[in-house]
Amino acid sequence: MIWRGYRVSEWTCDVLMIGAGLAGLTAAWAAAREGARVLVACKGFAGADGVSPFAGGVVLYLLPEDDEDGFLQEHERLNEGLIHPEVLRRVIRQNTSLWQAWGRWGAPLEREIDGSPRRRWLRIGGRSHVPRLAVDSMKMMQFLRRLALRSGVRLLEQTCITRLLQDAGGTLVGAVGFQRQEGKLVIIRAPAVVMASGGCSWRGAHMGQHNVMGDGVAIAARLGAELASMEFCVSYVATCSLFDSHGQCVLAALGGKFRNSLGENILIRHGLPEPAPTHQLALAMVLELLEGRGPIQFDLRGISENERRDWEERFPLVARGLRRTGRDIFAEPVPWFPGFTGSIGGSGGIRWQRLGGETNVPGLFVAGDAAMRTPVTGAGSGITFLNLAWAGVSGLWAGLSAARWARGYLAAGPEWTREAIEEGLKETVGPLERRTGFSSRSLLRQLQQVVVDPCVNFLRTREGLQAALSRIREIRRETEMLRARDWHDLACCHEVRHAALVAEAMLASAVVREESRGWHRRLDFPNRGGPEWEVWTAARLRQDGADMDFEVQLWLPSSLGTEPPEGADDLLRE
Amino acid sequence: MICFVNEERCVGCGLCVRVCPLDVFRMVPRDGRRKPVACAVYPEDCMSCFICEEYCPANCLYVSPERSPLHAVWPFHEEIEKTKNGGNK
Structure with a gap:
């Protein structure tokens, strides 16, 4: 079709997935298995999109015999509250069964001799011991791409969605956007949309996140969706000055030390545990730099050869970049600085009301970094191990509930206006x-x-x-x-x-x-x-004549639905 | 953050154009080449993520690890630039 001289391609599906990171591809797969015709629209290439390919491959893996209560209490303390224990418990348990299923289906995990996923423990972000899986993130994303394609998911790549469409009653009916390489417009008719387009980095100085610019969060806000806990959308991760590197939290957990220009350990100077939660480390770094005690060196000389090899396997792309700079960060301390990562490590996002990712806009579901993560990560950072868990589990649940919503809605058929x-x-x-x-x-x-x-x-x-x-x-x-x-x-x-x-x-x-x-x-x-501050914020865009602004209200965690959609475990049992 | 393309080795498959998260590449015609070859037409958008290198079947791409200078809006940018070139002394 041609519209005012532009080429337009039209698509119809039951569930439109926006974004193709870990959350988007998991949601696409789940919705397709639930019987929906799924279309994934993403700005990059499904399987190499979003921040997931760079996510460090450290995933929480708590088994029933582990001390779940102990983990929760420590996590709540380090991340300074605002966690919803019931939601977190459900996410942790679902995450274990999700990765077990992926492991059975051939996911690129580090394994024991008998083929079961190998567990390791890491003192990450100041936690005493986090049981985790080691995953090759890039290959994992390729695995999820294959899984989605095999379930019949269609892909619309290098495509930017710019607006969601509603019918007269405010129900979602589709989206418009454009394919940037072919230079054509896209109209998608869909009764259900899962927003899994990631957080907002404001193109911060950190590896692999320049493509996440809060697209989905802003599009949803313009449609009337509420944004929760946005004040926590300002995270930093220490990054190497030579090269936009990540993996700092793992290096710190292995014994890396941050020192200021006086040679002092900055965590000790600020009375923080070692390793420190990311937000505390970032604040300490910022204060040291502002007070003129920079540059800050990251001393990794205490890390053993084995640990170094393990880190390089977890972060192959960073390791490659660092090798090419010609400097060996493990042999000599190198300056690091606080790299801005926006909402990627923070917890704000589109507010959901139930664990299926349901928002206040009928037909709009959210998953991954685009969704508020406060119930799981509180006021601090989920670091890689919990953020990946959230991405997978929220994707699984949102995919299922979106597919069911679409099925219920199809009888009536989405109505949209030409205008x-x-x-x-x-x-x-x-x-x-x-x-x-x-x-x-x-x-x-x-x-x-x-x-x-x-x-x-x-x-x-x-x-x-x-x-x-x-x-x-x-x-x-x-x-x-x-x-x-x-x-x-x-x-x-x-x-x-x-x-x-x-x-x-x-x-x-x-x-x-x-x-x-x-x-x-x-x-x-x-x-x-x-x-009185154990409450979450919700910002809603308000049209004010020709202009608009955000109205912010406080809400109580008790209003959150904690029942995940049924049937997730059946899907994983195959 | 510059990506070098070895045009001699490029087989013209176009995979880099498809996979780049920031849409840096296009296939462009070159004299004497049957197929268009990869060209980094928007190099300023490259974030050195190495995804193109990972996917390239002909091994004809090289992503420089150099961090492009941080723009002046960045806090501490002068200090960071100094440490990058002047070593860690």
Whole structure:
């Protein structure tokens, strides 16, 4: 079909999956096994998309004989509360059966001689012992791609979704977007959508996350979905100054030491455990640098040859990059700095109401980093071991419930109006048709200037946050005047547009939480609040004449549904 | 963050174009070549993730590990640039 001179391809499916990382591909597979016709739309290549291929391959693997209560208590303490124990317990248990099933079906796990997944223990993020599996993340994603394709999932790659479509009653009916390499528009008719498009990195200085720009979170917010716990969307991970590397938390768990220019161990200086939870380490690093005791060196000389080999196997791409720099980080201390990772290590995202990923928009489901993760990771970071567990399990559950929703809805058939599609397509090609306008790169820089400033995202004050918020609002208005040079740049324009909206939600939520915990540090409220702050924030976009802003409310964890969709274990029993 | 393509070795399969998470590559025609060859047409978007290298069947791609200089909006960017080149002293 041709629309105003643009080529348009039309698709119909029962469940549209947006994003193809660990969560998206798991959800696609689960929905297909539940009988739905599934279409996956992703910006990259399914199996090498999102942050999952770089996720370090350390997955929590708690067996029934382990001390689950002990793990939960330690986790709650280190991540400074806001965890929902019942939800976390269910995620941990489902995660074990999920990985057991994947192990049986040939997933690239490290195995014992008898073929069972090999468990190892790691003192990660200050925890006493985390039982974990060792996974080759890149191969794991290829395995999930094959699994999805074998179940009949169709793929629409290098495709950016720009808008979700609703019918007159507010129910979801589909989406529009574009394929950036072929330069054509895409219309997808779908009664159920699973948003698994990842978090928002604001293109931070860290490996493998430049492609996650909060697309799904912003698109859902524009549709009226609530965003929860956004104030925790400001994570940092220590990264090597030579090269955007990750795997720091594993290196620290193996005995790596961070030292300032005076040679002091910075964790000891700040009275922190070794290894420290990521948010505490990041704060210590930022303070050391601000107070002029940088650069910070990461001393890995105490790590044995065996441990080093194991790390290199877990992080083959980082190891390759580091080898090519010609420096041996294990032989000589090398400067590291706090690399900004936005919401990837934080816990904010689209608010879900039940464990099937159901949101307040009928037909919209969420999974992975795009979904709020506070019930599982609290105010701190899930680090790799819990974030991967959440991605897989939330994907499995959201895939199942989306497939069931679609089945129930199909009897009536989704109704959409020509006007809704027109409006969506117009918005999509807007930056291409503008003759003058801002460039995506310059607005991205301005956005980063606000978001990446440690005083805005880590050493927060009411005045600082409000100044940043009004600046972000200006930038967000300017993103409506972006001009794209070509289809490739069109994707960048929409990414900047989305990332600006996510930043606004993040800052608006941070103003409301008047206490400090986890990733949210307020200089004007330096202590952790009392029981009245054991609540989560929810930001909802409010149309205010021609403009809009976020209205932030507090809500109680007790309102969360804790029953996962039925039948997940049956699916894994085959 | 620059990606070098050895055009002599490129077999023109187009896999790098498909797999790149940031859409850095396009296939472009070259004189004397039957098939278009890979070209990093948007190198400034490369994030050195090595995915193209992982997938390339002809081993004709090389991703430089060098971190491109951090833009001035980055906190501590001067310090980081200094440590990158000046060693760890």
